[in-house]
Amino acid sequence: MTASFAVDPFAPGVARVPIGFVNAYLVGTPGEPWVLVDTGLPKTAALTRAAAEARFGAGARPEAIVLTHGHFDHAGSALALARAWDVPVYAHPLELPYLTGRSDYAPQDPTIPGAISTLSRLFPTTGYDFGDRVRALPDDGSVPGLPGWRWLHTPGHTAGHVSLLRDDDRLLLAGDAFATMDLDSWTAQVTKPKQIDRPPAPFTPDWEATQASVHRLAELDPTAVGAGHGLPITGLSVGTLLRAYDGHVEVPVGHRYGRAPAVADETGIVALPPPVPDPLPLKLAAGAAALGAALVWRRRAGW
Ligand SMILES: [Zn+2]
Ligand SMILES: [Zn+2]
Structure with a gap:
């Protein structure tokens, strides 16, 4: 079967690869070393490889794979791609329990109203075991294979969630720290109008940390944003939009994690509020x- 793919080079040196309802990013200029940020859904490795070869040439192979976090829609094809390319997978140390078979993620809360919550019933929250393919991101904030970029710990959606920033032009890859669409709207699943909005709510078990991460990212005043869900937003207005959104994250009050967070440490999830x-x-x-x-x-x- 031929994989059908699209490549959306929305900023210099950064191209989005839409994979179903989620995005992966090819980061690097053609002809130079590059890195894959997130890997899309399970069983989509062929699609991502085809997209990478369309951008970087036949046989293209990255320096590394970097995961913003290990949810199935971001890490689903990480092991298949890492094996095919023989490259390491990097994630934050607090994300490693879910990528080395030690812990599952906090279960989703499907009771929050909206499209993504309804769909969330179908999605897994189990962890992966990538064995020795997966490594901790360097302590100094550098991103292996990507000089000029740094990773920022932006917990909330998951404990070890990271966002990536290119300092030169303040381009931000936000993962699921927030979304650039309204994931709770059914029509937006298709039309994807651009807006800064909360991360996938049923899978976000710590809203206080989520708010703090949005605040931290807004302070960076990015000029372009590519998130895990939604279309990229570019232009000087992005920083304004994000600062306007700061302080307005819609917490699902009265729902499972709106009442109390899931507690996680370096071993994974250690305590959950009752469903x-x-x-x-x-x-x-x-x-x-x-x-x-x-x-x-x-x-x-x-x-
Ligand atoms: Zn996620
Ligand atoms: Zn996601």
């Missing part, structure tokens, strides 16, 4: 009960 009742199974159960009652009534009535 809140999920209305959908209740509705399904009520529907099944009604159907059962109708069948009993029908039998009794002799239909």
Whole structure:
């Protein structure tokens, strides 16, 4: 099967590869060393390799793979690509428990209203085990294979989430620190109008840290942003948009992680707030009960 792919070079030296509802980024100028930032959904390695070869030439191979975090839509093809290219995968030390088989992520909270929450029921929150393919990002903030860039610890969506900044022009790859679309809207899943918005809510287990990370990134006054979800936003207005959004992260108050965060350390998740009742199974159960009652009534009535 031929992989169909698109490459969106939205800024010098940075191209977005849309993979379903998520983005990966080819970072580097053609003819020079490059790095893949995030790897998209599972079983999409062929698509990403085709996109990389379209941009960097046949047989193109990065210096490394860098993960903003290890959720399945960002790390899903990391091992397949790392093996195919024989390159290391880098992530923050606090993300390693989920990439070395030590811990699963906090379970999603599907009770938050909106499209992404409804879809979240279908998505895994299990960790991966990439064995010795995965390494910790350097302590000094440098990004292997990407001189001129640095990684920033931006926890909240996950404990070891990082964003990447190119200092020269303040181009920001934000991962899921925030999104550049409204993930809660069904129509936006297709039309993707550009806006700064919260990260995928059902998968975000620490909202205080999320708010602090948004604040930190807004202070950087970026001139271009590529996030994990949504179209890139470029131009001097990006910093203004992000600063306007700072302080307005919509916390899902009353929902599982809106009440209390999941607690994580270097071993992974260590404590979870109790789940809140999920209305959908209740509705399904009520529907099944009604159907059962109708069948009993029908039998009794002799239909
Ligand atoms: Zn995520
Ligand atoms: Zn994501």
